[in-house]
Amino acid sequence: MRTSHKSPLQLEKNPQKPLFGSFLQGFETLMIGMIASVLIAFLVLYPKISWAQAQTPAFQSLKVINQKVKDFLTTQSAGSPGKPEITVTPMEEGAQLSYCPSPEAFFPPNSAAWGRTTVGVRCGQPKPWTVYVQANVSIIANYVVAGAPIGQGQIITANELQLQKGDLTTLPTGIFTEFNRIIGQTARMSLVAGTVLKKEMLKMPLIVQKGQSVRVSSGGKGFSISTDGQALNEASEGELVKVKVSNGSVLNGIAKENGIVEVGGSSR
Template identity: 30%
Template sequence: MRTLLVSFGFLLAVPALAAGQVDLATVQRNAASWLDQQLSQYQGQSSYSFGKLDSRLRLDACNAMDVKAAPGYRLAGNSMLRVTCVDGATWAVNLPVKISVQATYYVAAKPLAAGHQLADGDLAPQQGDLGQLPGSVILDPANALGRTLSTAVAAGGAVRSEMLRAPIIIQQGQKVRVLMRVGEIEVSNDGYAMNNASEGQNVRVRVGTSTIVQGIARADGAVLVTE
């Protein structure tokens, strides 16, 4: 799913003042350049306004800055940018910013019950300001279709990633194919699943009358056991 959390930075050449210091307005301009690049991925309108840095702040001359979202912040609503000098000095400042991003997110097209597996027609696009919505709202329906709701959603309610779980592909008591792999050797056998499992989850399988093995559920319904 596309996300607003940003973990990478952006290096920018920074002109220094004659007195050997960086103008605070220069810090803001470079932060704006980075932010413009990040917000360009959204087709809807976006805007932002910076808070003020303390005018008494004095920053040593810097040849290049790194800009990124401060830890724990996303690029929507009331946020914070971390601007760090990475060439010429060792300072770092937090720059407050309020961001509005008009984007498409997805809501329930009709009442959806817990345990329902999402399919075409279950989701409807909605326009809104991501700064006014939870950061986990679904922005790409491909990240939701085929998954199962862990809670009911009313018609028009935003669908969020924490509501979704991968579909159960192995049911408790189901006969499954067990692939036992040791090095380059693979042996296949049949067994019975002892618990439900989604793709990638652990599943215990009874093979024969008394042997219990544990493996990983595969998308095709088989269980892979490695030694």
């Protein structure tokens, strides 16, 4: 009978295969566990880091600034005696400002929501900055012109008057937006048809003096708002008057009796 004998080389080589494989498998498991532990620790130690923060832009969108200016002027011109039309001069594309979560628009001194104007936009945090944007606010409304020739000393009736529509910001101060304060007044001078009527052309009493304290009133369907202000020009009843209110804004309205200035949709 023959007995099978394995060589010493075979006896040493075969048992090491499963031992080496087990070592690799254990090492792989250990590395996966370490990586998982690091990820879990990162999420626990830094909970404030989020996907939204990772997507925060580095620079401020100039379109956002331009829209902020337009929205601000829309709000500020809401009290004007007509329909505001706002044009914002876009900022140069090359301007780079750090991202601001809450930019704020404001009026620099001597600016108003009337004609050519300037609006400031500032950022408080995280990195403060301030820019100034040019804009134009047109107020489209009716105003009164002579519909027929008017002689000096003539008492004016509705037959001599006519309404035209245009941009009030391009017209001089002292114009009229309604007939009622012109009818019955006497012309100081001869006027040709088409002349834009102004207070100095008529003999009529002033009801608002420059620098006078007035009451600004605005109303609509179901609401009424009023505040104190200071008249920036003299006016007769029915004329346009500019008023500076307590927050520094300048509103445009129609002079009424007893120191009242109406803004908003109250005049046509």
